[in-house]
Amino acid sequence: MTPTEPSELLELAVTLARQAGELARNTRVEAIGRVTTKSTATDVVTAADKAAERLVVEALSAIRPADTVLGEEGGESPGGSGTRWILDPIDGTVNYLYGLPHYAVSLAVEVDGVVVAGVVHNPVTGEEWTAVRGEGAFRNWEPIRCSQVTELGQTLIATGFGYAADRRAHQARVLAEVLPRVRDLRRNGAASLDLCWAADGRLDAYYEKGLSLWDHAAGALICAEAGLVVSGLRGAPAGPDMVLAAPRGVYDALHALLVDLDADAGP
Ligand code: LIP
Numbered sequence: 001m002t003p004t005e006p007s008e009l010l011e012l013a014v015t016l017a018r019q020a021g022e023l024a025r026n027t028r029v030e031a032i033g034r035v036t037t038k039s040t041a042t043d044v045v046t047a048a049d050k051a052a053e054r055l056v057v058e059a060l061s062a063i064r065p066a067d068t069v070l071g072e073e074g075g076e077s078p079g080g081s082g083t084r085w086i087l088d089p090i091d092g093t094v095n096y097l098y099g100l101p102h103y104a105v106s107l108a109v110e111v112d113g114v115v116v117a118g119v120v121h122n123p124v125t126g127e128e129w130t131a132v133r134g135e136g137a138f139r140n141w142e143p144i145r146c147s148q149v150t151e152l153g154q155t156l157i158a159t160g161f162g163y164a165a166d167r168r169a170h171q172a173r174v175l176a177e178v179l180p181r182v183r184d185l186r187r188n189g190a191a192s193l194d195l196c197w198a199a200d201g202r203l204d205a206y207y208e209k210g211l212s213l214w215d216h217a218a219g220a221l222i223c224a225e226a227g228l229v230v231s232g233l234r235g236a237p238a239g240p241d242m243v244l245a246a247p248r249g250v251y252d253a254l255h256a257l258l259v260d261l262d263a264d265a266g267p
Contacts, residue, residue: 002064006132009109010117013085014130016059017105020052021123024090024105027051032097043163044093049073052089052105060085072214084110088214091120092190101125106192108217118218120192129196129222137199137225144200146227150249152257155204158186158194162210170266171209177261191243195219198245199226205246205254209264216243231255233264241265 003012024031031048038045053071060069061077068079071087085107090096092103101124108118114133121128129144131137137144149155157178161171179185186203188194191211197203199222220230220238223245232242233255242264246254258264 006109006111006116007135009083009111010119010130010132012063013107013109013117013119014121014128016056017107017119017121017128018123019059020055020089020107021105021121023055024048024052024096024103025123028096028099035097040163040165042094044097045073046090046093046097048096049090049093053087056085056087056089056107070214072212082112086110086115086214086217088192088212091192091215092188095189100189102188102193103190104192104196106214106218108214108221110217115217115221118221120196120218120222122193127196129199129219131218131222131225133221133225135225137222139196139200144226146199146223147201147204147247148249149204149247152181152250152253153183155182155246155250155254156184156186157182157254158188158197158203158206160187160189160191160194160208160211164267166267167210171263174258174261174263178257181257191215192219195223195243195245198228199223205244205250207242207244207246207254207258207263209242209266210240211243212240220245233259236264 031046034047053073066081068084070076088106096103104122117132119130194206198206228245229251230245
């Protein structure tokens with residue numbers, strides 16, 4: 001029977017994320033021999049990125065043919081049902097290329113413009129974060145909650161950097177001012193996993209400028225369901241100018257600092 005309820009859509013998302021992740025993990029040696037680049041010479045895409053996305057798109061077109069799929073590699077397919085699947089087939093592609101065990105399949109389900117369910121699946125570790133809107137956040141089906149930190153100086157944050165040199169220079173200038181004001185920084189290389197680590201307290205907070213919707217759609221729901229405040233800056237929603245995920249105890253301080261630094265501005 002065609003899945004329709006958010007919990008049923010999540011089950012389908014989990015099944016497809018696992019299949020795509022297994023494909024990526026099992027074909028890595030061959031896939032990294034077929035690499036092309038996108039926005040810059042370091043913005044890579046492997047044959048596995050494309051194959052994993054193709055697997056999900058073809059499955060969804062068979063199961064829910066009227067839905068739209070927005071994938072990092074293939075763009076947006078036509079639809080009409082009001083349901084859109086938002087996919088990063090391998091988030092953390094540079095980690096995948098180098099054999100670092102920190103990449104994920106990120107798949108969110110949006111109904112009438114609202115993300116109602118999402119999964120982030122790391123095929124190397126088997127760790128899997130999920131959420132259905134209003135029903136909490138989970139890691140491998142165990143409930144998770146975010147950090148309760150209340151002092152910015154005690155906050156372990158993660159961030160990331162774009163591929164273009166001018167944006168990286170701007171992000172480095174912002175980071176130079178953030179770093180002395182927090183506990184420490186982690187740069188892990190996969191936004192969806194950074195968001196999930198913030199959701200389950202392995203990080204206190206995360207921010208990054210320049211993400212695409214497929215990087216954060218699933219992870220942002222998981223963060224919100226784990227108790228984090230997720231937004232852009234200056235009242236904006238999370239988006240390409242900024243994704244900020246922080247516990248209520250430090251959100252205002254970190255948000256104010258990023259606003260003062262114009263972290264969402266620049267190239
Ligand atoms: C990556 C993000 C990461 C960011 C990288 C890159 P990709 O996505 O997950 O947070 O810092 O520059 O954008 O390209 O591996 O799908």
